[in-house]
Amino acid sequence: MPRIALDVMGGDAAPEVPITGAAQALGELPASTELLLVGRAAEVERELSRQGVPRDRLVVVDAPEVVEMGEKPLAAVRAKPRSSISVGLELHQRGEADAFISAGNTGAIMAASIILLGLHPGVDRPAIATLFPTGAKPVLVLDSGANVDCSPRELRGFAHIGSVYARDVLKRKRPAVGLLNIGEEVEKGNEAVREAFTLLQEDPGLHFAGNVEGRDILRGACDVVVCDGFVGNVVLKFYESVADVFRDFLVRELDRDVLESAALQRVFKVLDYAEYGGAPLLGVRGVSIICHGGSPAPAIKNAIRVALQAVESGLSQHIGAEFASDGAAA
Amino acid sequence: MPRIALDVMGGDAAPEVPITGAAQALGELPASTELLLVGRAAEVERELSRQGVPRDRLVVVDAPEVVEMGEKPLAAVRAKPRSSISVGLELHQRGEADAFISAGNTGAIMAASIILLGLHPGVDRPAIATLFPTGAKPVLVLDSGANVDCSPRELRGFAHIGSVYARDVLKRKRPAVGLLNIGEEVEKGNEAVREAFTLLQEDPGLHFAGNVEGRDILRGACDVVVCDGFVGNVVLKFYESVADVFRDFLVRELDRDVLESAALQRVFKVLDYAEYGGAPLLGVRGVSIICHGGSPAPAIKNAIRVALQAVESGLSQHIGAEFASDGAAA
Numbered sequence: 001m002p003r004i005a006l007d008v009m010g011g012d013a014a015p016e017v018p019i020t021g022a023a024q025a026l027g028e029l030p031a032s033t034e035l036l037l038v039g040r041a042a043e044v045e046r047e048l049s050r051q052g053v054p055r056d057r058l059v060v061v062d063a064p065e066v067v068e069m070g071e072k073p074l075a076a077v078r079a080k081p082r083s084s085i086s087v088g089l090e091l092h093q094r095g096e097a098d099a100f101i102s103a104g105n106t107g108a109i110m111a112a113s114i115i116l117l118g119l120h121p122g123v124d125r126p127a128i129a130t131l132f133p134t135g136a137k138p139v140l141v142l143d144s145g146a147n148v149d150c151s152p153r154e155l156r157g158f159a160h161i162g163s164v165y166a167r168d169v170l171k172r173k174r175p176a177v178g179l180l181n182i183g184e185e186v187e188k189g190n191e192a193v194r195e196a197f198t199l200l201q202e203d204p205g206l207h208f209a210g211n212v213e214g215r216d217i218l219r220g221a222c223d224v225v226v227c228d229g230f231v232g233n234v235v236l237k238f239y240e241s242v243a244d245v246f247r248d249f250l251v252r253e254l255d256r257d258v259l260e261s262a263a264l265q266r267v268f269k270v271l272d273y274a275e276y277g278g279a280p281l282l283g284v285r286g287v288s289i290i291c292h293g294g295s296p297a298p299a300i301k302n303a304i305r306v307a308l309q310a311v312e313s314g315l316s317q318h319i320g321a322e323f324a325s326d327g328a329a330a
Numbered sequence: 331m332p333r334i335a336l337d338v339m340g341g342d343a344a345p346e347v348p349i350t351g352a353a354q355a356l357g358e359l360p361a362s363t364e365l366l367l368v369g370r371a372a373e374v375e376r377e378l379s380r381q382g383v384p385r386d387r388l389v390v391v392d393a394p395e396v397v398e399m400g401e402k403p404l405a406a407v408r409a410k411p412r413s414s415i416s417v418g419l420e421l422h423q424r425g426e427a428d429a430f431i432s433a434g435n436t437g438a439i440m441a442a443s444i445i446l447l448g449l450h451p452g453v454d455r456p457a458i459a460t461l462f463p464t465g466a467k468p469v470l471v472l473d474s475g476a477n478v479d480c481s482p483r484e485l486r487g488f489a490h491i492g493s494v495y496a497r498d499v500l501k502r503k504r505p506a507v508g509l510l511n512i513g514e515e516v517e518k519g520n521e522a523v524r525e526a527f528t529l530l531q532e533d534p535g536l537h538f539a540g541n542v543e544g545r546d547i548l549r550g551a552c553d554v555v556v557c558d559g560f561v562g563n564v565v566l567k568f569y570e571s572v573a574d575v576f577r578d579f580l581v582r583e584l585d586r587d588v589l590e591s592a593a594l595q596r597v598f599k600v601l602d603y604a605e606y607g608g609a610p611l612l613g614v615r616g617v618s619i620i621c622h623g624g625s626p627a628p629a630i631k632n633a634i635r636v637a638l639q640a641v642e643s644g645l646s647q648h649i650g651a652e653f654a655s656d657g658a659a660a
Binding site: 078133134135145149180182189190191193198200212214215216217218227229233234235236237238239240241242245246248249252253254255260261263264266267268270 | 361441465477478479510518520521525543544545546547548549557559560562563564565566567568569571574575576578579580582583585586588591593594596597600609
């Protein structure tokens with residue numbers, strides 16, 4: 001029976017929205033799933049009653065402290081050992097939960113995940129992996145914000161981590177990895193990217209598709225796009241805003257009957273990040289999923305679904321094995 | 331009478347498309363404008379006859395060599411001193427043309443512009459400045475591809491260059507400059523960006539709006555967004571592809587009568603990069619405009635319009651004055 005720990009104090013509308021997301025997940029996900037709701041117990045109980053959530057597959061775990069969104073990550077993790085983030089991750093670390101999910105302070109989730117779960121041997125740095133929706137199959141982009149500068153070796157590590165995720169969760173048999181660059185030619189890019197190109201090309205454990213440009217990300221040429229967390233984060237947030245801008249624009253320009261048509265609803269569904277849920281922090285020993293602070297309930301529900309897929313596919317174990325065996329850590 | 335030199339051998343469909351763009355420009359732009367079409371004279375004459383272009387405000391300037399799209403920029407510029415790129419820029423450098431436009435090999439246009447026109451004193455590196463279309467007023471992003479790594483001082487230079495462009499060409503009175511980063515807080519980003527934040531903040535000659543994230547670019551919070559050429563190029567190409575992906579998606583999903591409606595045509599117009607034309611290489615002594623290799627004729631026409639605006643507003647002179655006077659070069 002998979003057990004998922006959910007930080008219900010994290011996010012802009014906590015604890016209401018995470019609890020609604022949890023209730024939705026219990027309604028839709030396999031009946032074997034159990035959720036551990038981590039937060040200020042009295043507050044959580046009150047909200048559960050208010051929403052009338054059935055209690056049979058829920059456990060409330062008390063965490064008296066809360067890391068606020070604006071706090072400095074590392075300092076907050078150290079100052080608040082009883083925060084919902086730390087208590088939830090400790091449940092996972094002790095094996096009392098199989099995964100952890102939070103829409104709280106991203107930096108604090110990362111820091112606490114690294115401290116409490118640790119990294120798989122051979123992993124230099126964990127990466128946030130984000131699915132970019134496209135008209136066809138989604139594309140995994142990593143790192144999308146955990147690391148501002150990345151060495152060539154770290155970029156190669158992300159290629160391995162992303163390949164395992166693409167196999168386990170996206171069910172791509174032989175994931176093609178592209179290196180994000182400003183041209184297709186070998187000599188393009190800054191020093192780190194040029195060296196990473198050589199490392200990726202020489203790595204027999206990867207299916208390297210070469211350099212890809214910004215325009216290639218959504219074209220589905222690759223399953224996995226590797227980049228440093230600065231450019232990955234900028235492109236991710238830019239894409240989210242483009243979707244919003246386009247949606248607002250369509251709403252302003254088009255008539256109501258067109259907007260409500262099934263066709264346009266399909267367009268909006270692709271633009272809707274809530275469909276995709278959280279982004280996993282990959283490379284840590286365990287399953288730690290980071291959601292947007294502004295995640296609506298369906299995004300929380302989908303993050304729970306992603307966590308479940310990660311647990312059931314053995315994602316973390318496979319990442320550990322990838323680095324233990326095939327030279328990813330060499 | 332402004333004279334614009336146009337490389338008609340540059341671009342995927344040269345000389346046909348640049349010549350069509352030139353003809354469109356002569357039909358729409360002020361009657362005082364004269365165009366110098368630079369390329370293999372016999373080929374250009376043949377194409378002018380084939381298209382039946384009126385000859386009264388056109389001069390053909392022979393350039394027997396052509397830099398191909400795939401050639402190494404610097405080597406090609408050196409090996410082909412009679413290329414349409416070098417001949418066109420020399421016309422500009424000698425004062426026989428007031429601006430130069432090409433849809434050819436971007437690297438070669440940059441290299442030849444720097445060599446033949448030179449940089450304004452105090453400018454460390456030129457930057458490609460691109461207008462990002464939004465629902466409201468467009469936003470200037472620079473550098474969008476001229477430099478893969480940028481020092482804090484160079485980023486500050488881009489802020490000054492972009493401010494002058496925003497005043498002269500976009501007619502923004504007091505342009506707000508944002509620094510592209512992965513968070514709003516001062517301590518965010520890599521070392522170059524953190525140092526650039528301090529330089530921008532302390533510069534009395536700039537209206538600095540602080541860090542902006544990927545999601546802020548299209549929201550119109552700033553007139554100018556400053557970043558290194560790696561991230562700028564990735565975001566630019568990504569945006570172009572998003573527009574294509576969305577357009578294809580809408581075409582696939584929506585009925586023909588909706589697609590042909592005035593409302594949706596307005597949406598497509600915003601997505602249409604051809605509306606915007608070329609991107610100027612700013613910081614060189616003169617006006618050098620770089621177009622996409624795939625530019626259709628209306629994009630060439632609009633690049634000619636942009637060149638004209640730059641010439642008439644005294645953009646290059648104002649950039650020179652900005653660096654000579656107010657500490658931008660300190």
